[in-house]
Amino acid sequence: MRNEQFSPGESIDRQSVDARAPAALPPSGQRIGERQLIAMMALLMALNALGIDAVLPALDNLATDLGASGNSRQFVVGAYLLAAGLGALVPGSLADRYGRRPVLFSALGLYIAFSLLCALAWNFESLLTLRFLQGFGAAGIVALPPAIIRDRVGGDKMARMMSLIFVIFLMVPAIAPSIGQGVLMVMGDWRWIFVFTAVAGVAMGAWAWRNLPETLHPEDKQPIQPRVIARNMRATLTMRQALGYTLGSAVIFGALFGFINSAQQLVGEAFGAGPWFPAIFACCAGAMAVASWTNSRIVERFGARRVSHTGLFLFLIVAAVQLFVATMTEETLWTFVPLMAANMMLLGFIGANFGSIAMQPFRETAGAAASVQTFLRMVTAAVIGASIGYAYNGTAIPLATALFGGALICIGLVLFAERGKLFGPPVGED
Known part of the structure; x- marks a missing residue:
């Protein structure tokens, strides 16, 4: 991978250069290389993962302190995920009009502010409300990175860059529970975990403020008019390719969210391995990072379609084995972890590729497209994930059933998107 510097009016990849007016430099006047851009976008998106996963080891303590009972503790995760999906409708259209930078930094500011407020929550209901507002306000740090990348490249090049972003991004959920557990051990109070996430947000904001250029090209700016916004968003909802792949990834990642929601109880209660939870979670998320x-x-050699379709069918096979083991045998940690890690690994061949295929047609309206797709993906996945988590019954059967069913539905949606033809040629370049 090259680490050449590019001016704001240039594409990262010389094969995808667009002849356009240069965009504005960041306040420092510095330029940013491809590697730094990938790392920055990955860590911006990872702030959400940190906000979700760092608190997982503290759910028992949190539930005891605030009087939450049973599976309701999972709503600390589910409220954030659902709100992030709902909030994703807002930043894209604003970013298509005013630029990526101001909207991104507004989202960062809300993430930091509500992290600190979560640390001050006085009861469980107030924490859920603040978590919902945190997720809603911070939706831009999830929705905008794909638009920023799409401003520069498209097709399989975008899939390559998004895969590299996912490698770094997935390192955070792999270690976030360990970070949360470490903060809990050192400080003795789950509230300091939210303080830590706020500090991480400040650090990321300072880095991006200094080095991230505005990537929206002046001629691509869209007016803030309901008719224009509705037209741009409708294009995403009515384009077969975009809709099929967005909903397909939403369904299959909903099953993953089900694992995130119930993982702490599943590992700690069903398998009696609570102290090992951070390490087990790291193994599963790490497998996904390796695959990315x-x-x-x-x-770029085989094409996003071929790779992701192959990964999807392998996912179905592993999920079938997982369902068989969960229902027909007395499952142990030694069977659950390898199968879960295998399925999360296969998601590494699905997520970035599905997202890139869905974003490919929307260069001029990348912000609106990213918002609508993030909204559909996150809201659908959050609802599915919360339902799976709340169905936890002391076994891995609800999760295994969801993984297998999600894979089947996802295959159907991909067939819809591709008009019945799978394993097609690589996506054409811009």
């Missing part, structure tokens, strides 16, 4: 790195090395 592998995907970045092969996707």
Whole structure:
């Protein structure tokens, strides 16, 4: 991968250069290389993962302190995920009009502010409300990175860059529970976990403020008019390719969210391995990161469609095995973890590729497209994930059933998007 510097009016990849007016430099006047851009976008998106996963080891303490009972503790995660999806409708259209930078930094500011307010929550209901507002306000740090990348490149090149972003991004959920557990052990109070996430948000904001250029091209600016916004968003909802792949990833990642929601109880209660939860979670998320790195090395050669379709069918096979083991045997940690890690690894060949295929047609309206797709993906996945988590019954059967059913539905949606033809040629370049 090259680490050449590019001016704001240039594309990162010389094969995808658009002849356009240069965009504004950041306040420092510095330029940003491809590697730094990938790392920055990954860590911006990872702030959400940190906000979700760092608190997982503290759910028992949190539930005891605030009087939450049973599976309701999972709503601390579910409220954030659902709100992030709902909030994703807002930043894209604003970013298509005013630029990526001001909207991104507004989202960062809300993330930091509500992290601190969560640390001051006085009861469980207030925490859920603040978590919802945190997720809603911070939706831009999830929705805008794909638009920023799409401003520069498209097709399989975008899939390669998004895969590299996922490699770094997935390192955070792999270690976030360990970070949360470490903060809990050192400080003795779950509230300091939210303080830590606020500090991480400040650090990321300072880095991006200094180095991230505005990527929206002046001629691509869209007016803030209901008719224009509705037209741009409708294009995403009515385009077969975009809709099929967005909903497909939403369904299959909903099953993953189900794992995130119920993982702490599943590992701690069903398998009696609570102290090992951070390490087990790291193994599963780490497998997904390894797959994303592998995907970045092969996707331009074989094409996003071939790679992701192969990964999806392998996911179905592993999920079928997982369902058989969960229902027909007395499952143990030694069977659950390898199968869960295998399925999360296969998601590494699906997520970035599905997202890139869905974003491919929307260069001029990348912000609106990213918002609508993030909204559909996050809201659908959050609802599915919360339902799976709340169905937790002391076994891995609800999760295994969801993984297998999600894979089947996802295959159907991809067939819809591709008009019945799978394993097609690589996506054409801009």
